[in-house]
Amino acid sequence: MKKLLLLALAITAFSCNTEKKPNYVVISGKITNKLPTELSLNTQDRSFKELFNVAADGTFSDTLTVEAGSYILYDTKNPVFLYLEPGYNININYDTKDFQNSLAITGEGAPENNYLIEKINKTREIAGDNASLYNLSEQEYKDKQLAIKDSISVLLHKTKGVSKSFITKEENELQYAYLASLNIYERAHGYFTKDTNFKVSEDFLNDFEGFDYANDADYKASKSYKKIVADHYALKINKLVTNDSLSQDEAFFQVARSIPSEEIKNTFLFDVANQTIGRSKDIEAFYKNYMEASTNEENNTKITEKYNQLTAIAKGKPSPKFVDYENYNGGTTSLDDLKGKFVYIDVWATWCGPCKREIPFLKELEKGYHDKNIEFVSLSIDKVSDREKWRKMIESENLQGVQILADNDWKSQFVKDYQIQGIPRFILLDTEGNIVDANAPRPSDPKLGELLTELNI
Structure with missing residues (x-):
């Protein structure tokens, strides 16, 4: 009996000592001063994305099953670069008005992640500016x-x-x-x-x-x-x-x-x-x-x-639609309002450098076709909260054509329907609202002129 008891105790001790780590991570924290419109955990290649619910007081918490590796906690403005392993239980806090200096990480996995913060800061300090x-x-x-x-x-x-x-x-x-x-x-x-x-x-x-x-x-x-x-x-x-x-x-x-x-x-x-x-x-x-x-x-x-x-957006298919997008000149514009004309859509944003490099070419294009049966639409995916930046750029650059603002930036249904993952993106539609080219040539590309000539515009 004594031997059996000793054996049982040995098994219990062995079981306790070899208990497996949890196969999940717990991520919690608090964001102060301004609640994000979205908070998500992402892999570097964007193949994984998990949204967090952020309470009215800025707190958030979630339990996730993830593989060990690098991730980014992102509030659409401030990225927190993380290393996660199953078993981690980390708490992340920061002030949106002073993200760089207020970011603090505690809990299981904190040493590794605080090292990453220091790594980024030290790298920037030594490297200096890119130029x-x-x-x-x-x-x-x-x-x-x-x-x-x-x-x-x-x-x-x-x-x-x-x-x-x-x-x-x-x-x-x-x-x-x-x-x-x-x-x-x-x-x-x-x-x-x-x-x-x-x-x-x-x-x-x-x-x-x-x-x-x-x-x-x-x-x-x-x-x-x-x-x-x-x-x-x-x-x-x-x-x-x-x-x-x-x-x-x-x-x-x-x-x-x-x-x-x-x-x-x-x-x-x-x-x-x-x-x-x-x-x-x-x-x-x-x-x-x-x-x-x-x-x-x-x-x-x-x-x-x-x-x-x-x-679904192949040549000849009916184009996905946008409805009641804010128009710079007042009121709203829907894609159906433009039926009867060819429509060349420039999906852009005020913060996009390559988009802005196309502006002079687009202006020349608009001048050359101002009396033709084609409408030039510049569809901005700036955030609605950045409306004034959008309006000021239209004014300062004297942008012409139909200037509209998408209703939900990257998450606008029109943007998602066209599978747009990078801008600028140009789309050409025929007079019936059908797709001529979902990836039309840029204004700076001579092939665009050739295409428009083929269409007898």
């Missing part, structure tokens, strides 16, 4: 990036309470972040020095010699490694387009099929397809090639859903 950073010579730039890496490594090891597993992952990330910074130098230096022909020295990327582009574990764990791999294959795609005269889609699928790692191939396929299938000139062929190349059923289901939505 100064990317104007540096090759050696100066390398020295600066190594100084960032070394300083952050010191910070990591002196931060108390950080787990050993996190330190291992983060040291890996710091090395990959350094390498990723070398990858972008050529483009960034050329941009900031306005030297469009700039090329780095032959030995500038020697650190990449022997680099393994098929490390599944690092691809999943390190955002910088994933970026390096994506850049590597993007370069191959561009070379095929330039040297072999392949279309962007043809080059993409040829390169994707050549990726030796099944997991990396599937993720690369999905990431690119999720962002670009809507811009393909042949969505049917794109979807067919994607489904033949991808073996990830979950990803395939998501792309199929997107494909089904996109076929």
